[in-house]
Amino acid sequence: MAGTGTLLLNGSSVQSIGGTTTTTFNNITVTNNANPLSVQVQSNQNIRGILTLSSNTIFDADGSSGTSVFTLLSSDDEPAVVDAAIAALPSGAQVTGNVTVQRYMSIEGGSNSPAFDNGRIYRYISSPVAAPAVSQVQVFNPITGGFTGSSTCTGCNTNPSMFSYNETVTTDTNGSGTPDLNDGYEFFPVSSNTETLATGRGYAMFVWGNVPPVSTAGNATWAVRNQINAGTIDFVASAGVSFTAGNGLANDGWNLVGNPYPSTIDWDAASGWTKTGLDNTVYMKDNGAIAGTYATYVGGVGGTNGGSRYIPIGQAFWVKATSAPTFQATEAVKAPGSTTTFFRTSPPPDLMRVTLRNGPKRDEIIIYFDEEATEGFDGNLDAYKLNNDIFNLFTVTSTGDKLAINGLPMLECSKSLNLSITDVSVGAYQLDFTEFESFVTPVNIFLRDKKLGESVDIKTNPTYEFEVTAEESSYKDRFELTIVNTTLDPTLVVSSTTNGTSCKEGAVVISAEGAPVGGSYRWYENETGGLAIAGQTANEFVTPILEKSKTYYVSAVSPAGCEGARVPVMAEVVNYDEVVLTDLGNGTLSSSYESNNQWYKDGVLIPGATAQEYTPVESGVYKVEVSFGSCTTSAERTVAITGMGEDGPMGPVSFYPNPVDEVLTVKLGNKKWLDPVIVDMMGRELGALSMKPVDGGLIGTFNFKGHAPGIYLLKVSDRKGKLITNRIVKK
Template identity: 25%
Template sequence: MDNAIDIPIGTSSFELTFSENIALANGNFYVELLEEGVSKEIQSVGDSHISNNVLSLSFNYSLGYAKEYNILLPANAIKAATSTALYSGLAAGEWSFTTESSPPLWANGFPSVSGQNSAKFDLNALADVTGIVYGVVTGAAAQPSVAQIVAGQNSSSGPAKIARNASVTSIVTPTPVEFLFNDDTPTGVNYYLHTVFEKDGKYSTVETITIDRIIPEINQLTSLPLNGDFTVAVDESVTIVFKEPVFGFDGSGTLPLDNTYFSFQYDDSGTPIDVAFTFSQTTTSEQTTVVLQPDVLLLQDEEYTVTIAPVSDASGNLTNQIVRTFETDKENVWIGGGVVTTWNDPLNWSSGTYAPGKTVTIPIGSTAFPEITSGTIDVHNLTIEPGASLTHTGGTLNVTGLFTLQSSVAVNASYINNGAVGTVLNVVGSNVNVEQVIDNINMTYLISSPTDGSTALSFGNYYPLYTYNNTTDAWDAISSGATMAPGVGYRMWTDDSMVGFSGEINTGAFLVNLTRTNGAGYGWNLVGNPYPASIDWTLLGINESSTIENNFWIWMPTQRAYGAYSASTDIPINITSSKIPSNHAFLVKVKIGEPTGSIEFVPDAQVANDANYLKSGTTKPVVDYIKLAGVTSNNVKDEMAVAFIDEASTAFDRFDLEKRFANRDHLFELFSLAESMKTSINAIPLNGTYEVPLGFNALKTGDFSIEMVMNKAENVETILVDKLEATEIALLPGDRYDFSVASKGLNTSRFSLKFFKVSTDLPIESISFNRSNVFVQGREVFISVPSEIAGSEYRVNDFSGRLIQTGTLRNDGVNSLGQFVEGSYIINIIGTSNAALENHKVVVY
């Protein structure tokens, strides 16, 4: 109707009723909506808007609160349905209405909550009008309706936990309404305040505020040490992280948090001892972090207690006293002073007792290293120093912290796990670090991984890792994320002087398949030691029926030369044993005639790493042999050997070891020829005198030497023949022959080696028939000879067969052979036919 008031602002449809049925006079026409005299919308009207005597109108414009509106209808647009009578239309003021007044509107920043403590909180109400504020506290976030709030109910129409209402008499100053906590609102959870403002039956929007009743909590994962931890480092600080900002509390409000809320103590025979510490704290919108840094190192293997007095969050929720305890770690250092290798013998540990579950260090220097054979051993951090070892043949070893096998330039640490059923190592792979010293980052290294999780990323990812492809005789790069396979060798460069292998430690057996490709890689394959200990080649079970040669070759990056070992002769070249250290790759060779081969690494082949391939010097060699070295002016050596084996042939056979050349100009590489094969070890039968070619490979000219490194042959004399200089020289261990090389490259014609046996058999009864007399004065040995023996050659050997001295008896009478060290010697006087004329035994005191 005209001049209607309190029209709801949601009204959009209007009707105009005539006294009779109506119709359009001249087709469609337009009506207009005015707001406070301003046009807001124009709508087209057609037949669809007319029903008998009713004209229906609809507008899209949203009406505002307390506004005057007019609807304008043009004259002569509507006529009577049964006559030509026209409707005069509606002008401004003829169809007007006023909308309802607005409901209460919350002031900016209201409603709000303040003054919360353990007993109550205040609702602060402020709106654009005075009126009544209603509020209910519920346990659910779901908003009740206005009617439910006014009735003191939750969204399920049940009674709210707390219900309040109060008059608000100011539109300037907020009105506080106190809500008291009760038995229905205990601490430990959040509650929800739902509030609405009412004026003259109109209601504001419903607002919901979370009421925090959760007591501040410590983040157990990020607060360190963990509560109850018993392997805390003695230099560790205490970090306490609250899940929300916290403050000090004095009963009336929050205060800055300081060191007075924290105590740090340990117990000394019932007396609490305070730990002095430096206090710091940081608070963000999300949390408060407190750090207690002890002023001195904590004691080993001691229990500590941190006590936190009640603190408050911003909502006034107060904690109870909080107590956190932890134990410090203890370093158990193995000294091996008790029962040999027994882990639990207290005398084997530096402090005279073993603390289970604590850190263990196994250093070098003990006469015996520990062995775990049964039971369960719990360790926190386990460190094995270079040259030290741990053997694990049974039982369970649990390492809860870091497992580190250290490395030095000379030697690596060893962990020997025999892989047997019931021998269990439990450690997180990412906590394993098997170190390898890189002595010179400018060199190429051939390596092998003792773990199952190492990649190129383990070595800094500066360069790719490469594997050797026998079928193409080329190096294939692997992706940086590819895991190194056990038993496979890799070529590596790095810019780091120390690298580490991580992942679970390899145990058990590993079979590696090999290939022979004639015209490409021939029989050469690069494999690797898969274990964190040395392997002894002689324990791998390789024999004459194997598809690979019973030899290995190993690249020594610092020397930039190849070492090698022949199991058939037990002779090492440029190395001193059959051991292959941990983390090392090496070359093996598939036999001629075999298209494929394999090598199986077995745990029983593991032995402890030792420095420089050390091997007992008292063990008699498997075969007799001599070892020579080509020596440069810088005293860099490259070795070769000649072995004396009755079953050997002059052709290349199983006793011979092929020479693998480094082809570096800092080396003078020696070799011998077995027919056309260049060898590091040339095995020959020695029946009488034998001569073999001695070749060399020199990539530059200059001065060089040939040195006899050792003589492990009984009763064999070695003569070096220099055909260029027409010189022959008998070589004893330590002797060097110096010469010059004018043309670089391979040479097999200049030098040869002559060998012949020296008899040291001396029947006692033969002494009385000697024509010469041998005697000793003050360690000087003399021979008195008759004239018919003067001019004969003589040789002096010790009782191991080692040649000590040679010479000519020049005078008929007394000849001095010089001073000798204490020991027993055999003197052979040799005739012109190379037959022994006389044999003498002499003892020097």
């Protein structure tokens, strides 16, 4: 019968299980309801599967002599696979007599757990049978202390190695500086190893993993024997579960309880639990391969660090009372054969898990959204953060509560949370983000690294590596997680935008209008997807230095964080060469640009002077300005122009009459001048004067007959390139 089958006992009279050798059964099912006894175990027998009784059946586990040993075997830390169990007892069903129930525990600790050495760690246990003596456990693991019957062994000491927990302690007994969960431990047993383990109470037991009998057995399996715990278990009456106020709600009401049944139990069982004045969370301390982390499970939500709805046989766990509690369980909470490996068949919606890793060490938190959750602590939906012996990762509520599991109100627009990290050593770490696929509402998830000033899209980069140094800023308040509902709000509209321009390379100022009162803006480099530009929430955005034009996008954001559609805004960069002003040598100035010119004299715009060239007719400072939209470039030159009135010469060059009807006479004060020329205002030459010597100088005439009235220029230059330009008015 040691295979995978089931022994069915369905007779109509008493049936016996016996023999000269011990048989290990897989499953046993009893439907025999003979009265007053259905089945008797008449010799030592084992079961490694599930004992199932139908209504009104009675299973006598130690036989008519009361000496048979019926053992529920446990051979691994995976209770779903290798823990024998007694299924829920229906109406009238009983298991009578003494039953031996094993709890396998591997030797843990050692080199992978620096806080402990040689497999010596604390494990947290409870009894699946009624009132077994401490001496029963001592057979398998030494229990030491100042009580009669303390274990003696090579490598042991006399320090207390087993503890119960007293919730009513409200003082800082361990000297940590804060009265908290760690202050209620009390020596157990107090006076003798005949003292018994209370039903439903949890105990902390030190495992001497490197000394016999644990070391010789190769594991820390222990067993207890007595009548099984069955029916309704009242944890207040049997295990002393209580609530004592004194140190603030987060530190009060902690009770170390345990699975009372010879079966895995289900914290989320559809019926069987009464939990009033009690949070909906299970906490378990794991001192195994990675020293001292708390596994946490919130009913109906999920667990961190391996926390599960399923609690194995012999496992102690923490619950937290918030007022005078009523805490009971019935047979209906049993879940024989159920696994503690998985949190649930499918994850709840709108949930994500964050894991902080350093080598093999890890700590997890859960963040999720629920329509019944609030921003504060909710006893049915949230879990407090209990400090690990390694580093700690948690979120903090607005009232300062540190949470390992944080349920938040349904996501409307966006939610930002700080990821708090404490108790880290220098080294390489990473944050892993998982299970965000569960979100029903389309979301974007961003991690902001405040130290480096960068943001990461978690959905495309779910692992973020970082270094912790001796600087506090390398971990404290460094990370902010933002979850954004990407469903656009059509009522949020950017009503207007203002493009900006930089003349040549530079920063550009662009702006938008339309966000509601109390709202803000998000600026993007992409029309869709991507992160908003960090720190830019005002209506005006100053771009970084740009070498060329670039389109940005802006959206309006409500005070609650809802976002409207993105609209484009242009940051224009106008690149151009500076204008060059050239004197063509004939009194005409020329711009290096063919178009977009405007000429000025002494800072005053010259109407109509927009050609590439311009010939000054008066002395002054001449400037050409070239426009490229709102950008301009300019250059200027000082021009000296001499002339004479009708009354006589005003220098080496004289001319008359001016204004002139037909013949203009020109006199040059010396013979070094070249023949003068007459040009129109377009720079076209009308002719040169033929000069004749006179009185040490030169004289000549020019006939304006046939030329239109207007302004003309007389240009005189010498052999050295000196040029004098004079304005002539033709009547």
